[in-house]
Amino acid sequence: xxxxxxxxxxxxxxxxxxxxxxxxxxxxxxxxxxxxxxxxxxxxxxxxxxxxxxxxxxxxxxxxxxxxxxxxxxxxxxxxxxxxxxxxxxxxxxxxxxxxxxxxxxxxxxxxxxxxxxxxxxxxxxxxxxxxxxxxxxxxxxxxxxxxxxxxxxxxxxxxxxxxxxxxxxxxxxxxxxxxxxxxxxxxxxxxxxxxxxxxxxxxxxxxxxxxxxxxxxxxxxxxxxxxxxxxxxxxxxxxxxxxxxxxxxxxxxxxxxxxxxxxxxxxxxxxxxxxxxxxxxxxxxxxxxxxxxxxxxxxxxxxxxxxxxxxxxxxxxxxxxxxxxxxxxxxxxxxxxxxxxxxxxxxxxxxxxxxxxxxxxxxxxxxxxxxxxxxxxxxxxxxxxxxxxxxxxxxxxxxxxxxxxxxxxxxxxxxxxxxxxxxxxxxxxxxxxxxxxxxxxxxxxxxxxxxxxxxxxxxxxxxxxxxxxxxxxxxx
Amino acid sequence: xxxxxxxxxxxxxxxxxxxxxxxxxxxxxxxxxxxxxxxxxxxxxxxxxxxxxxxxxxxxxxxxxxxxxxxxxxxxxxxxxxxxxxxxxxxxxxxxxxxxxxxxxxxxxxxxxxxxxxxxxxxxxxxxxxxxxxxxxxxxxxxxxxxxxxxxxxxxxxxxxxxxxxxxxxxxxxxxxxxxxxxxxxxxxxxxxxxxxxxxxxxxxxxxxxxxxxxxxxxxxxxxxxxxxxxxxxxxxxxxxxxxxxxxxxxxxxxxxxxxxxxxxxxxxxxxxxxxxxxxxxxxxxxxxxxxxxxxxxxxxxxxxxxxxxxxxxxxxxxxxxxxxxxxxxxxxxxxxxxxxxxxxxxxxxxxxxxxxxxxxxxxxxxxxxxxxxxxxxxxxxxxxxxxxxxxxxxxxxxxxxxxxxxxxxxxxxxxxxxxxxxxxxxxxxxxxxxxxxxxxxxxxxxxxxxxxxxxxxxxxxxxxxxxxxxxxxxxx
Numbered sequence: 001x002x003x004x005x006x007x008x009x010x011x012x013x014x015x016x017x018x019x020x021x022x023x024x025x026x027x028x029x030x031x032x033x034x035x036x037x038x039x040x041x042x043x044x045x046x047x048x049x050x051x052x053x054x055x056x057x058x059x060x061x062x063x064x065x066x067x068x069x070x071x072x073x074x075x076x077x078x079x080x081x082x083x084x085x086x087x088x089x090x091x092x093x094x095x096x097x098x099x100x101x102x103x104x105x106x107x108x109x110x111x112x113x114x115x116x117x118x119x120x121x122x123x124x125x126x127x128x129x130x131x132x133x134x135x136x137x138x139x140x141x142x143x144x145x146x147x148x149x150x151x152x153x154x155x156x157x158x159x160x161x162x163x164x165x166x167x168x169x170x171x172x173x174x175x176x177x178x179x180x181x182x183x184x185x186x187x188x189x190x191x192x193x194x195x196x197x198x199x200x201x202x203x204x205x206x207x208x209x210x211x212x213x214x215x216x217x218x219x220x221x222x223x224x225x226x227x228x229x230x231x232x233x234x235x236x237x238x239x240x241x242x243x244x245x246x247x248x249x250x251x252x253x254x255x256x257x258x259x260x261x262x263x264x265x266x267x268x269x270x271x272x273x274x275x276x277x278x279x280x281x282x283x284x285x286x287x288x289x290x291x292x293x294x295x296x297x298x299x300x301x302x303x304x305x306x307x308x309x310x311x312x313x314x315x316x317x318x319x320x321x322x323x324x325x326x327x328x329x330x331x332x333x334x335x336x337x338x339x340x341x342x343x344x345x346x347x348x349x350x351x352x353x354x355x356x357x358x359x360x361x362x363x364x365x366x367x368x369x370x371x372x373x374x375x376x377x378x379x380x381x382x383x384x385x386x387x388x389x390x391x392x393x394x395x396x397x398x399x400x401x402x403x404x405x406x407x408x409x410x411x412x413x414x415x416x417x418x419x420x421x422x423x424x425x426x427x428x429x430x431x432x433x434x435x436x437x438x439x440x441x442x443x444x445x446x447x448x449x450x451x452x453x454x455x456x457x458x459x460x461x462x463x464x465x466x467x468x469x470x471x472x473x474x475x476x477x
Numbered sequence: 478x479x480x481x482x483x484x485x486x487x488x489x490x491x492x493x494x495x496x497x498x499x500x501x502x503x504x505x506x507x508x509x510x511x512x513x514x515x516x517x518x519x520x521x522x523x524x525x526x527x528x529x530x531x532x533x534x535x536x537x538x539x540x541x542x543x544x545x546x547x548x549x550x551x552x553x554x555x556x557x558x559x560x561x562x563x564x565x566x567x568x569x570x571x572x573x574x575x576x577x578x579x580x581x582x583x584x585x586x587x588x589x590x591x592x593x594x595x596x597x598x599x600x601x602x603x604x605x606x607x608x609x610x611x612x613x614x615x616x617x618x619x620x621x622x623x624x625x626x627x628x629x630x631x632x633x634x635x636x637x638x639x640x641x642x643x644x645x646x647x648x649x650x651x652x653x654x655x656x657x658x659x660x661x662x663x664x665x666x667x668x669x670x671x672x673x674x675x676x677x678x679x680x681x682x683x684x685x686x687x688x689x690x691x692x693x694x695x696x697x698x699x700x701x702x703x704x705x706x707x708x709x710x711x712x713x714x715x716x717x718x719x720x721x722x723x724x725x726x727x728x729x730x731x732x733x734x735x736x737x738x739x740x741x742x743x744x745x746x747x748x749x750x751x752x753x754x755x756x757x758x759x760x761x762x763x764x765x766x767x768x769x770x771x772x773x774x775x776x777x778x779x780x781x782x783x784x785x786x787x788x789x790x791x792x793x794x795x796x797x798x799x800x801x802x803x804x805x806x807x808x809x810x811x812x813x814x815x816x817x818x819x820x821x822x823x824x825x826x827x828x829x830x831x832x833x834x835x836x837x838x839x840x841x842x843x844x845x846x847x848x849x850x851x852x853x854x855x856x857x858x859x860x861x862x863x864x865x866x867x868x869x870x871x872x873x874x875x876x877x878x879x880x881x882x883x884x885x886x887x888x889x890x891x892x893x894x895x896x897x898x899x900x901x902x903x904x905x906x907x908x909x910x911x912x913x914x915x916x917x918x919x920x921x922x923x924x925x926x927x928x929x930x931x932x933x934x935x936x937x938x939x940x941x942x943x944x945x946x947x948x949x950x951x952x953x954x
C-alpha cells in the first residue's frame with residue numbers, strides 16, 4: 001500500500017501545484033480552433049438551457065439551497081475523517097437526502113480505507129522557556145513512545161541545509177523545518193518528506209512550519225509518507241509563528257529542548273464511494289463523472305475541503321432532476337471517500353470499473369475551493385479544448401468563461417486525465433484557499449451562499465452540456 | 478475599584494472606537510491657521526534634524542534595531558499578563574537594556590494591579606452533538622463551580638433581542654451572543670456588558686462571538702465588567718464559526734446544551750510603571766510624555782498590543798541619546814503597566830503626579846498598532862492643531878503627514894487629553910489590527926522590521942520636536 005500511497009500523494013501534489021497555485025495563470029496561447037459549423041451550432045443551442053440552469057440556481061427554486069444543504073450537513077457531522085463512523089453516518093445521510101429529493105438511483109461501493117487516528121498529541125517547548133507549541137500531527141505519522149520524546153531541537157531552513165549538516169549534529173534531535181512558504185506546490189515537500197529526510201540524518205522527530213501563506217498561529221495538517229528503509233519518526237506541523245521563534249532562538253545560540261507527544265494509531269476500516277446516476281437517454285453506456293470528496297481532515301468542518309466540491313456535484317443531480325433535464329449520456333455524481341488519506345476511494349473505483357474506462361467520456365472534480373467561479377481547468381485533447389472553449393462562451397453572463405490548461409483538474413480524476421481522458425476542474429478565485437486548508441479555519445464561514453449558487457449553476461450546466469452534446473469530447477491520442 | 482474600572486473601560490473603548498475604526502477618516506475640515514512667522518520658521522528649522530532621525534533609523538545605525546529589540550523581548554518573555562512574575566521580569570529586562578544603552582535615568586513607580594488568572598477553562602457543546610468550542614474567558618470573569626455549568630443555551634443576535642425575551646426563556650440558560658461585527662467600537666459592548674445583560678434575565682453563563690472582523694476559528698479575549706447589583710456569571714468569547722453554528726442549530730429547532738468550565742481567580746499584585754527621562758536643557762520642569770504599555774493579554778506574545786507601541790517609545794530615548802539630541806523640555810518615556818486590565822498603571826501615575834499636570838506639555842501614546850505610519854491622531858486646541866499640521870509637513874518624505882482629529886489618541890493618556898492637554902497617537906495603516914487583537918494571532922509575525930523603523934523614526938522625531946520647540950503647544954481653554 002505504501003507505494004500506492006506515495007504515488008497518490010505525488011499525483012495529488014502535482015494536481016495542487018498546477019491547479020491551485022497557478023489559478024491566475026490562464027493559458028494565453030491562442031489555439032487554432034477549426035470546429036465544424038455543426039459542432040458550433042450544437043453548442044450554441046445550449047445557450048437557453050444554460051441560462052435556465054443559472055436562473056434556477058441564482059433566482060429560482062434552488063437559490064440558497066446549496067449553502068443550506070451544505071450547512072445542515074457540516075453542522076450535523078462536523079469533520080469526516082476516513083475510517084470514522086461519523087464519515088459513514090454522513091454518507092448514509094447523503095443517500096437519504098438524495099432519495100428525499102426523489103432520486104432513486106443512488107448506491108455505494110465499498111472501499112477499504114485507512115483509519116489514522118491522531119489521539120492525544122502535543123508539543124512543548126521546554127527550554128529556553130516553557131511554551132505550548134500548537135501542533136497537528138501529520139497523516140500516517142507514527143506515535144512517540146507513551147512518555148513522549150524529549151530532545152534538543154535543530155532548526156533548518158531547507159532540506160539542503162539539513163543535508164549539509166554532519167549527521168552527528170542531527171542525530172537524536174528533533175528537526176524543525178522553518179522553511180519559507182513559496183507556494184503550496186513548492187513548499188509541501190517539507191510536509192510530505194520532512195520526517196524521512198530528518199530520519200536519514202538520525203533525528204528522532206520532526207516538526208514542520210505549516211504549509212500555508214497565512215497564519216493566525218494556526219497549525220495545518222495533511223498527509224506525509226515515509227520512505228522505504230528509513231526509520232519512521234513522529235512528525236507534526238507547528239505554526240509559522242513558533243517555527244520562526246525557534247529559528248530565532250537558535251540564531252541567538254540558545255539551547256532548544258522540545259517535548260513531543262503523539263499517540264497516533266493506524267488501522268483499516270470499510271468506507272464507501274457514493275454514486276448517483278442520471279441514466280442517459282440515448283447513450284446510457286457513455287458516462288460523464290462529476291465529483292468531489294466527502295471525507296475531510298479531522299479539523300474544522302471540511303466545508304471548503306471538500307464540502308463545497310461535493311455539494312455542487314450533488315446539486316447537479318438535484319437540479320437536473322427538478323428541471324427534468326436528462327442528458328443523452330449517463331451523468332454520474334461521485335462523492336469519493338478517503339481522498340485525504342491518499343485518493344483511496346477513487347483508486348478503488350478505478351480498479352473496479354477498469355473495464356468501463358472506454359466509455360468514460362468526460363471526468364470532472366471540484367477539489368480546489370468553491371469560491372467565485374471563473375471557468376474550467378481543462379486537461380485533454382486540443383480538439384476537446386476548442387469544444388470546451390466554445391461551451392465556456394455560454395457562461396459569459398456569470399463571467400465564468402476562462403479555460404486553464406495547465407495542471408490537472410482534480411486529484412481523484414487524475415488517473416484518467418493522465419491517460420488522455422478529457423476532464424475538468426472548477427477554476428475559481430481560490431487565492432485564500434490555503435489560508436484555511438487542512439486547519440481549524442476550514443469552516444462554513446469560508447463559504448458564501450451566492451457564490452455557491454453561481455458555482456453550482458456553472459458545474460451543473462457544464463456537466464449537463466458535456467453529457468448531452470452530440471459528439472464526444474475527443475480523447476488525446 | 479469597580480467604578481474606576483468601568484470608567485477606564487469606557488475610556489479605552491471611546492479611544493478605540495474613534496482612533497482605530499475611523500483610521501481612514503482623516504478630518505477634511507480646513508482649519509484657518511494663522512501661525513506667526515516665528516512659529517513657522519521655528520518649526521521649519523527642524524527639517525534637518527527630522528531627516529537625520531529618519532535616516533538614522535531607516536539606513537543608519539538603528540536600521541532593524543526596533544524589530545530586533547522587540548523580537549528578543551517577546552521571544553524571551555512571551556505574553557506579559559498583569560500580576561505575573563513574567564511581566565515583572567520583563568520590566569527588569571527593559572531597565573537593564575536601557576542601562577546597557579548608557580541611559581541612566583530609568584526608574585519605576587509601583588502600582589497595585591489586578592491579577593486575573595484564567596486557569597483551566599473550556600466550553601463544550603454536548604447537544605445536539607459533542608464538539609469542543611474553542612474559547613477564552615473574558616477579563617474579570619468569575620469562575621464556574623468546580624464541576625462547571627451544564628445548561629441549555631439560547632442564542633440571540635443582539636441585546637434588543639435578549640431584552641425582548643420573557644425572563645423564563647432565559648433563566649438558568651447560557652446566553653450565546655451571535656452578534657454581527659460592525660466595528661470594534663460598536664460591537665465591543667457585547668464583550669463588556671454581555672454577562673451583566675444576560676444575568677439580568679436570569680442566565681447562568683454567557684458566551685459572546687469574538688469581537689473581530691476576521692476569524693480562523695480564533696477566540697479573542699478582552700476585559701468585561703459586571704454591573705453593580707447583578708449576579709456575576711461566568712463569561713467567555715467563542716469563535717465566529719461556533720457562534721454562528723449555535724445560531725443555525727437553534728434556528729433548526731435543535732436543543733442546545735453546553736458545558737462551561739472556568740477556574741478564573743482574581744487577586745492583587747504589585748507591578749511597576751517604567752519611566753525613562755531625558756532631562757530638558759532649558760525647560761526641564763516641562764514634560765512631554767511618549768508612551769506605550771508593556772503588559773499584554775495572556776495570549777499570543779503581545780508584539781502588536783502593545784509591544785510595538787512600547788518599543789517605538791523606548792527607541793525614542795535610545796535614538797536621541799545616541800544622536801546626542803537633548804530637547805529643551807524633559808522627554809519622558811513611560812511603559813505603562815496593567816493597561817489591559819483597566820488602565821491601572823496610568824491611572825496610578827495620574828494620581829501620583831497630579832501636582833505636575835500643569836507642566837505636562839504634550840502627551841503621546843501608541844496603542845493602536847504599529848503598521849505603516851501615516852501621521853498623528855491629535856487631540857487638543859485649534860492653535861495646537863495648526864502647529865501639529867506644520868510639524869507634520871516635515872514628514873513628507875515618509876508620507877506621514879496626515880492629522881486625524883477625531884477620537885482620543887491613546888487610552889492611557891485619555892485622562893489628560895480629555896482635560897484639554899494636547900496629545901497624539903500614532904496614526905497608522907491599522908486595517909488588520911483587530912484581526913489579531915487579544916488573540917493567539919498577536920505574534921511577532923504581525924510586525925514588519927522596515928515599518929517599525931519608519932514608525933520609530935516618526936515617533937522619535939515628532940516627540941523630539943514637540944519637546945524642543947520654542948513655544949508650548951497651547952492647551953484647550
